[in-house]
Amino acid sequence: MRTSTAEAMEICSVEVTVSLLGGCWKLTIIQKLLEGTLRFGELRREVGYVTDRVLTRQLRELEADGIIHREVYPQVPPKVEYSLTPLGESLRDMVAMMDAWGQHWAKEQGVGAATEKSAEPAAV
């Protein structure tokens, strides 16, 4: 993906969005955060199969892109809360739409098509 957000912008805005939210768990993270502020650990548990390193990275990227806010509490047992910025909040409808379309796709093609494509090859 050469689309470095900067490059993407010169192509078309859709690519920008993808380059920003295309990360592996980003949309899931945003979706969870849409329901409220979460701590690092909570987020990790919510998201599911994601390692600290990866989650941290995604969060930092989202933060750098102004989509989420990172609030650090200088305490002995570290505490860091993540929440959406207004810009992140502005994704609510889009996330809902993508979620709905994902389900729609699963219903339309998922069962039939996906079976052909990734029935056995799919590990486990």
Place this chain on the structure above:
Amino acid sequence: MRTSTAEAMEICSVEVTVSLLGGCWKLTIIQKLLEGTLRFGELRREVGYVTDRVLTRQLRELEADGIIHREVYPQVPPKVEYSLTPLGESLRDMVAMMDAWGQHWAKEQGVGAATEKSAEPAAV
């Protein structure tokens, strides 16, 4: 991205959508196709910087996922037309939304934030 659409489905529908449309030029392709049927060459030109191999792959994937239709004309000068399936058409609103959000982001954070992040490093 371990999310193999199949895996993604078990996590959340949003990831499904990303796994389906997250490909490098997929959204751009769809966006162009939303305006009408296009031939391979036209599409290649429309999309911009994309090689045959990559474009072909993205198209095949989109086809396999039931998003676009590939019409081959058995002629001497080969002719292949690509168009959206109803499922692909159903992406119209979402694409528009993503496009709008991409622009919104560019306006909100793009100028300021993006500059810090990828001003000079961005290869020309």
Place this chain on the structure above:
DNA sequence: CAGCATCCTCGAGGATACTG
């Protein structure tokens, strides 16, 4: 024209271990 075939790069994503 619309592609395959080949080869290569490169970095996102992941696994594991350690720490303030």
Place this chain on the structure above:
DNA sequence: CAGTATCCTCGAGGATGCTG
């Protein structure tokens, strides 16, 4: 608890050249 540090894999994306 919330990371950071290392190392590794793997395949998407890309460059180039050939062809029916």
